[in-house]
Amino acid sequence: MRHSPCSKSSVTLMALALATSTLTLTSNSVANAFVVHPSLPSPSPLPSSLRIHRHRRHRHRHCNTNNNSLPPSLLNQNRSPPFSPSTSPSSSSSGITSGITSGSSSSRLGLSLDLTETLTAVSSLQIPISASTTTSPLSSIASISSILSTTTIIPLLPSFLINASLFTILKSKLNTMLTPEGFYHSLALGTLLWHTLGWQGWTTCVMYLLLGQLVTKVKFEEKEKMGIAEGRGGRRGPENVWGSAATGLLCAAASLQIHPSILTATAATTPSSFLGISYDLLILGYVSSLATKLADTFASEIGKAYGKTTFLITSFERVEPGTEGAVSAEGTAAAAVGGSLLPMYALGIGLLNGGWVAVGIATFAAFMATNAESWIGAVLQGKKGFEWMTNEVVNFLNTVIGATIAISLGRFLM
16 A cells, blocks of 8 residues: 555654653653752753754655644643752753743744753752661661560561571471471471560470480380381471470460560550469470470480380389380489470570579479379370370370479469
């Protein structure tokens, strides 16, 4: 199809309109790209020699050049500047105005942008930079310090991100200690512990996991041959995670209600105890619950590995190692040692208050609860009507007994 000259002119006009729009968008992009800090002086406008003047449009000899046929957007020659002259330096506003006036004419079509005008207006802008957008090494250190703080509550999201990072880094090692389901349940537990008790409570639970796994591996092959070793190669599943740590998590969650940082902020209205239990006693209950489970693990694993004589705790009747409710001298001694490790660690990192008195209370509570667990296993576990009394349920009751004994003694001795 052959186009007439006027058709070509129409296409030309459309291209020119598109170019004008493109230049306008470009000027807006330039304006948005400049940020002048309040503390810096406004830059001087460009000299008049750099000004780009309007160019004349060449008329096509075969096309009607009547301005009435042009789009309205191209007829407006005396366009106003994109910024008010009051926002630009007074020294340059008069020069820009005169340049625009002298360069404009009703018989000419302006197709290019006066960059001097735009840059001058942009140079006068002073956009303050918010302090929150600037970071420094000191602020980064402060952020890390807040995450490792022992006096403030760590928000739930940072707690999750910390645990997710640590679990990812240590995944290969944790896979030898936890089942795939146990891995993710431990991640949830670790997030909640970091949120409630910070790194101190978190590492105390991790110490329980490490020490428990270590003692489980003692003579593991021999125990496997005897059929009394822990299943799944000693790896912990979700039932083991919550059976061992549910009581401690309840104590941690309760302590969050009366955290020292909350008491400091709302001393007039916030009680100093939760259900009549002070913050220090709840922390004692948390440590004692984990110490109780570790003492039970030490007693069971050391007793099965080295126990020469095992007997039922209820009747002192001799039984085979691994029997529910069976105890031995070696296992009993191991329970006393294992029950003291976590309280000493918690005291050393500043989680447990009360000094060595608190350590003694937690160790005693762990030892007594471990023997109570043996009694429950001998009397109830596996009996008719108590099929629900599984190892995990017994472990939970064991930790509840340990925390209860410690909190009760702490009321009088701390």
